[in-house]
Amino acid sequence: MxxxxxxxxxxxxxxxxxxxxxxxxxxxxxxxxxxxxxxxxxxxxxxxxxxxxxxxxxxxxxxxxxxxxxxxxxxxxxxxxxxxxxxxxxxxxxxxxxxxxxxxxxxxxxxxxxxxxxxxxxxxxxxxxxxxxxxxxxxxxxxxxxxxxxxxxxxxxxxxxxxxxxxxxxxxxxxxxxxxxxxxxxxxxxxxxxxxxxxxxxxxxxxxxxxxxxxxxxxxxxxxxxxxxxxxxxxxxxxxxxxxxxxxxxxxxxxxTGRFVWHCAEPVLAEAAEIDALAERFEAMPEAAEIVLRLAPRGALTLAGRAHFRDRIEERLAARLRWLDLDLAGLEVRPEDEELAAIDLEGAVRIAADRLAARARDPADPAAATARRALVELWLMRELAR
Structure with missing residues (x-):
């Protein structure tokens, strides 16, 4: 023995x-x-x-x-x-x-x-x-x-x-x-x-x-x-x-022997299909309810893509996991012209949106990330009001 x-x-x-x-x-x-x-x-x-x-x-x-x-x-x-x-x-x-x-x-x-x-x-x-x-x-x-x-x-x-x-x-x-x-x-x-x-x-x-x-x-x-x-x-x-x-x-x-399974992922995202595939990958894992995930996506999304990321990842996937720790520093938002035009705003708010878009597109602008977040919020406000 x-x-x-x-x-x-x-x-x-x-x-x-x-x-x-x-x-x-x-x-x-x-x-x-x-x-x-x-x-x-x-x-x-x-x-x-x-x-x-x-x-x-x-x-x-x-x-x-x-x-x-x-x-x-x-x-x-x-x-x-x-x-x-x-x-x-x-x-x-x-x-x-x-x-x-x-x-x-x-x-x-x-x-x-x-x-x-x-x-x-x-x-x-x-x-x-x-x-x-x-x-x-x-x-x-x-x-x-x-x-x-x-x-x-x-x-x-x-x-x-x-x-x-x-x-x-x-x-x-x-x-x-x-x-x-x-x-x-x-x-x-x-x-x-x-x-x-x-x-x-x-x-x-x-x-x-x-x-x-x-x-x-x-x-x-x-x-x-x-x-x-x-x-x-x-x-x-x-x-x-x-x-x-x-x-x-x-x-x-x-x-x-572990209870929690710790995942770390840095996917490159550019379109809705990639966002869906990312969410489905973790949701399909049998231990999904015990997953601790640090997600640091990279890439560039349109306003619609960023809104989809918020819905599919930040809300729906996060609800399935034990903990979703997000680092969004590497994920840019690049609004398309038609998206900006579709934001039905007038007067001073319209001017503010255009200025935000200009700053969001300028990689040298220290406030570019803040401008991108503000544009996303404007887009979401428009979607909720429809």
Whole structure:
């Protein structure tokens, strides 16, 4: 029977989501607590008796007692599972800090915090091979060197599976967001004779090597654009179901765990058919009601096209999704002459409309975007009055 565990990281419980409207921020924050229940269900589904959390269980060190109590209660409720927790860069272990607060509250019987870099035997389930956990907790947001170096010389019994647990950026592997804080050697698993190295810090599921993986976050927390693609990217929450028969015999399976699916799209729009296709694409997704979409369209629309965008996307599509976050800075409005002529206005309002049109067409005019929005409103007023 293989050694089984669920590998996850970067729950970041307690995140505030300041960039979202208050009602949406509350939903997103709640999903991070609920992720504990989904992780427990995923572990049971793959027959794993334990969950390894590779850092950033919490989003900060100054969280409320209510947030901490709720997290401990959710883990305690999954009493059939053992939770192995590691301090990361968002929740480092400092004297008098978050982890000591949690300890004073009393750790549930099924929760194991790993606050020191020392081998810890894993309680084997019946039939599992013996294993030892080598955790590398962070004591600061940034540490001066590789926090996993100690694993190379860590003494363990002969024939025991060595499982590393760490949080940081694999050096030279392309750190997220241009940083390599807490660098980890890419060949650490080989150097330390690890059967598996469970990593956290990067919010994507990434295979560094046969025995070295980033799990990714179980609940996404940000929009991501694919810089090498078409400007579209979908991010869902995952954890890794890991089975190890022996060193070199590792099976890793991605398991969906997220509630919300985060999409980011930058489509080029020029006509109504493209607007309809965009809306239909997301409405047809089975998880549409749980989609969080940042939409940053580019291109140029006529007044009629812009009005159609407002109706089809800003109103009808937005009502179907969990949250539609619009960035309209790249979407221009270029009124056609016949559209302007059709705006049945007289006197000073007619003169104002003509001046707005002239400014809207001038890319050098700093008020061009405001003029375009005003023209759209005039067009909509005309349509409503018909």
């Amino acid at each position: 293989p050694l089984r565990f669920l590998h996850c990281s970067d729950l970041q419980i307690g995140r505030s989501f300041a960039f979202a409207p208050p009602d949406k921020a509350t939903l997103l924050a709640e999903a991070r607590i609920d992720a504990l229940d989904r992780l427990a269900a995923a572990a049971r589904g793959c027959g794993a008796p334990r969950i390894l959390v590779a850092g950033d269980v919490f989003d900060g060190t100054q969280l409320s007692d209510r947030t901490l109590d709720r997290a401990l209660a959710r883990m305690a409720a999954a009493s059939d599972l053992i939770w192995h927790l590691l301090p990361g860069n968002h929740d480092p272990h400092r004297p008098g800090g978050l982890w000591e607060r949690l300890g004073r509250k009393g750790w549930p019987a099924n929760v194991r915090p790993h606050l020191a870099a020392e081998p810890v035997p894993l309680d084997p389930a019946p039939g599992e091979p013996p294993a030892v956990l080598l955790p590398s907790p962070l004591g600061y947001r940034r540490v001066p060197g590789d926090p996993t170096v100690w694993m190379d010389g860590a003494a363990t019994d002969e024939g025991v599976l060595r499982i590393g647990l760490a949080h940081g950026a694999v050096a030279g592997f392309g750190a997220e967001e241009g940083t390599e804080a807490n660098p980890i050697a890419p060949d650490r698993a080989a150097r330390a004779h690890l059967a598996y190295l469970a990593l956290g810090d990067w919010h994507r599921s990434i295979r560094v090597g046969p025995a070295t993986w980033y799990s990714g976050t179980p609940e996404p927390d940000r929009f991501r654009v694919d810089p090498d693609g078409d400007g579209t990217r979908c991010v869902g929450g995952v954890a890794l179901a890991v089975e190890i028969d022996a060193p070199g015999a590792v099976r890793v399976t991605r398991v969906p």
